[in-house]
Amino acid sequence: MxxxxxxxxxxxxxxxxxxxxxxxxxxxxxxxxxxxxxxxxxxxxxxxxxxxxxxxxxxxxxxxxxxxxxxxxxxxxxxxxxxxxxxxxxxxxxxxxxxxxxxxxxxxxxxxxxxxQEPWEALCSFIISQNNNVGRIKGIVARLCETFGDPLDGGYFSFPGPERLAELTPQDLAPLRCGFRARYIIDAAQKVASGQVDLESLKVLPLPQAREVLTAITGVGNKVADCALLYGCGRIECFPVDVWIKRAMERxxxxxxxxxxxxxxxxxxxxxxxxxxxxxxxxxx
CATH class of the missing domain: 3.30.310.260 (TATA-Binding Protein)
Known part of the structure; x- marks a missing residue:
C-alpha cells in the first residue's frame, strides 16, 4: 500500500x-x-x-x-x-x-x-527526449506548444493534444527542429487520437501489456514507454533505464x-x- x-x-x-x-x-x-x-x-x-x-x-x-x-x-x-x-x-x-x-x-x-503529469504530454515529451539534452528538449517542447498549442493568459501556451498533432505531417514539425523525432510524434499522435493507444487504460493494465501498447508506437522503446508510464500514468513501479541508470545499476x-x-x-x-x-x-x- x-x-x-x-x-x-x-x-x-x-x-x-x-x-x-x-x-x-x-x-x-x-x-x-x-x-x-x-x-x-x-x-x-x-x-x-x-x-x-x-x-x-x-x-x-x-x-x-x-x-x-x-x-x-x-x-x-x-x-x-x-x-x-x-x-x-x-x-x-x-x-x-x-x-x-x-x-x-x-x-x-x-x-x-x-x-x-498528463499522459499524452509525458509520452510526447519523452519521445522528444530521446538522444537529447535537457536544454534542447525544453526548446523543442516550447516551440511545439507555441506553434500548435492554444494561447493561455500571461502569454503562455497549452500543450497541443494528440488530435491536433494527428492532423499534421512530419514536415509540418520542421520548424521545431526535432529531427527524426517528428515522425515518432506524428505516429504517436495518430495512434492516440484514433484510440489505438488508450492512455487512460495504461494506468491499470498489467505492466507488460501496458509496455506492449506503447512500444507499438514508432520509435518508442522500453525506456520511453516506462517514462510515459511512470511520469504520465502514475505507475511508480516502473523503472526507466537510460545510460545513467544502466551505469548505476551495473556499478x-x-x-x-x-x-x-x-x-x-x-x-x-x-x-x-x-x-x-x-x-x-x-x-x-
Missing part, C-alpha cells in the same frame, strides 16, 4: 494560496531532476510552469509554498495531484534507505517528488534492486538518477 499523508489545507492569500508544513518537497530538486520540461526558474528562485492548459507561479520558503494566482479550486483539482502532495515520501524514503546507496541518494536530494546494484523496493521502483529510480548524474563520486561507492 502506498503511504499517504494527511490532507494539508491550503490558505487563501491576497494573490493566491499558501501551503504550510509540506515535508519532503523541494522545488529545485523536483523540477530539475530530468522528469519535466516546462518549468523555468525565475531570478527570485520561484518557478513558472505550464502543464496541459494550467499555468503556475510557485515559490518556496522552507516548508511553505506560495501559489501566485492559483485558486483553491485549481489547487485541489489539479496542482495537488500534479505535485503528488498526498503521498508520504518520508515513509517511502525510510523504506528505501535500508539500502546504503539509496540512503545516500535520498539524503542528497530529499525533496524530490515524482510528478504526476551499484549488479543484482538488481532489492525486492522490497520494487513497489516504489520509479521513485527509487528518480533518486538514483539525480544522484549519479549530479553528485561527483557517487558511482565510486
Amino acid at each position: 502506498t503511504p499517504t499523508l494527511q490532507k494539508k489545507q491550503p490558505v487563501s492569500t491576497h494573490c493566491g494560496i499558501m501551503l504550510e508544513n509540506i515535508p519532503d518537497f523541494d522545488l529545485d530538486q523536483t523540477l530539475n531532476c530530468g522528469q519535466c520540461f516546462r518549468w523555468d526558474r525565475q531570478p527570485d528562485g520561484s518557478y513558472i510552469g505550464i502543464s496541459q492548459n494550467h499555468s503556475c507561479h510557485i515559490s518556496q520558503k522552507g516548508s511553505t509554498f506560495y501559489f501566485e494566482g492559483t485558486t483553491l479550486e485549481e489547487y485541489e483539482n489539479f496542482w495537488k495531484d500534479y505535485f503528488d502532495l498526498t503521498r508520504d515520501y518520508g515513509k517511502i524514503k525510510s523504506l528505501l534507505s535500508q539500502n546504503p546507496v539509496l540512503r545516500s541518494a535520498c539524503a542528497y536530494a530529499p525533496g524530490i517528488r515524482v510528478l504526476r 551499484l546494484f549488479p543484482k538488481g534492486l532489492p525486492k522490497y523496493m520494487l513497489p516504489w521502483a520509479g521513485i527509487a529510480q528518480q533518486y538514483i538518477f539525480h544522484y549519479v548524474r549530479t553528485c561527483p563520486g557517487s558511482l565510486e561507492g
